[in-house]
Amino acid sequence: MEQKIALIPGDGIGPEIVREAKKILDKVCEKYGHSFTYTELLLGGASIDVHGVPLTDETIEEAKKADAVLMGSIGGDAKTSPWYQLEPSKRPEAGLLKLRKSLNLFANLRPAYLYQELKEACPLKEEIIGDGFDMVIVRELTGGLYFGERKTIEENGVKKAIDTLTYNEKEIERIARKAFEIAGKRRKKVTSVDKANVLDSSRLWRSVVEEVAKEYPQITLEHMLVDNCAMQLVKNPGQFDVILTENMFGDILSDEASMVTGSIGMLSSASLNETSFGLYEPSHGSAPDIAGENKANPIATILSAAMMLRYSLNLDQEADAVEKAVQTVLTQGYRTPDIMSEGCTCVGTREMGDKIAEAID
Numbered sequence: 003m004e005q006k007i008a009l010i011p012g013d014g015i016g017p018e019i020v021r022e023a024k025k026i027l028d029k030v031c032e033k034y035g036h037s038f039t040y041t042e043l044l045l046g047g048a049s050i051d052v053h054g055v056p057l058t059d060e061t062i063e064e065a066k067k068a069d070a071v072l073m074g075s076i077g078g079d080a081k082t083s084p085w086y087q088l089e090p091s092k093r094p095e096a097g098l099l100k101l102r103k104s105l106n107l108f109a110n111l112r113p114a115y116l117y118q119e120l121k122e123a124c125p126l127k128e129e130i131i132g133d134g135f136d137m138v139i140v141r142e143l144t145g146g147l148y149f150g151e152r153k154t155i156e157e158n159g160v161k162k163a164i165d166t167l168t169y170n171e172k173e174i175e176r177i178a179r180k181a182f183e184i185a186g187k188r189r190k191k192v193t194s195v196d197k198a199n200v201l202d203s204s205r206l207w208r209s210v211v212e213e214v215a216k217e218y219p220q221i222t223l224e225h226m227l228v229d230n231c232a233m234q235l236v237k238n239p240g241q242f243d244v245i246l247t248e249n250m251f252g253d254i255l256s257d258e259a260s261m262v263t264g265s266i267g268m269l270s271s272a273s274l275n276e277t278s279f280g281l282y283e284p285s286h287g288s289a290p291d292i293a294g295e296n297k298a299n300p301i302a303t304i305l306s307a308a309m310m311l312r313y314s315l316n317l318d319q320e321a322d323a324v325e326k327a328v329q330t331v332l333t334q335g336y337r338t339p340d341i342m343s344e345g346c347t348c349v350g351t352r353e354m355g356d357k358i359a360e361a362i363d
């Protein structure tokens with residue numbers, strides 16, 4: 003099968019982790035007789051350095067021409083990097099948000115799964131971990147506070163900043179439908195997370211989700227307030243199957259969920275539009291403090307590549323093989339520093355990629 007993949011290495015540890023994910027894709031091609039062609043695109047700080055802006059129109063066009071986009075991470079140290087001297091709309095993160103919006107990637111799927119091998123790295127107590135947990139956060143990605151009007155003004159000599167949180171019924175309906183579809187293939191439970199005791203946008207969210215739920219009688223729906231959800235994630239993570247939530251809440255809860263899986267270095271993600279096209283990226287950031295040191299965990303990016311095989315390229319067997327290889331290497335005891343525990347073998351980014359590539363059969 004011939005496929006066109008756009009690669010966005012990005013900033014910080016991005017190039018290292020994307021290099022390892024490509025190693026895995028090359029191995030998949032070799033084993034299964036596929037041929038993928040790659041185009042490298044600039045985003046974030048890497049694009050600012052060359053073009054002065056974090057995302058160019060050409061990059062958007064090139065991304066659209068691909069069957070899928072695999073991305074590393076963008077951004078730098080806000081205290082020291084010159085990128086953060088630029089006005090907010092020209093900084094690395096603005097490029098990523100514009101890319102998500104331009105490609106209409108409204109559905110962000112972030113699976114958080116506890117590998118038995120990583121129980122040691124999980125900060126929760128044994129009795130809370132229980133039989134482990136396996137959830138998917140379905141985060142709305144192109145609306146809410148991230149894309150509402152914002153400005154900073156001065157009123158009577160006092161500075162005032164305004165961010166606007168809006169959602170319309172259509173935006174809520176399409177992401178809710180995604181969550182119910184996904185739950186249908188899993189344990190058939192959707193927890194819709196909002197702040198309906200305070201926010202109008204959450205009250206609308208709740209009522210639209212309830213309407214959509216009527217079309218999925220086989221799925222159990224529950225509503226949970228976001229503050230309670232933050233607590234439940236560390237109190238009883240096993241209760242969750244699919245968490246459906248808006249953009250900002252999803253950003254926060256997915257970092258929390260990733261930490262209980264042992265490390266944010268394990269959490270993959272897929273950002274999808276209405277078609278099979280998607281952008282795949284780890285949920286973590288660019289970790290500039292360890293960039294270039296061969297310390298970063300490439301697993302979240304490798305698992306994102308597996309999601310790409312599954313969702314955009316329709317290669318389920320190959321996706322299974324990659325996920326199984328990750329499992330095998332963890333069982334063999336190889337760990338990057340972020341998930342290291344006693345008795346295991348600590349390896350670098352490159353070696354972790356080599357081991358996973360070797361384990362693909």
Ligand code: IPM
Binds near residue numbers: 098253285
């Ligand atoms: C994420 C990141 C981004 C977000 C940043 C880099 C803009 O934190 O993908 O979770 O907030 O969406």
Ligand code: MG
Binds near residue numbers: 257285
């Ligand atoms: Mg985030």
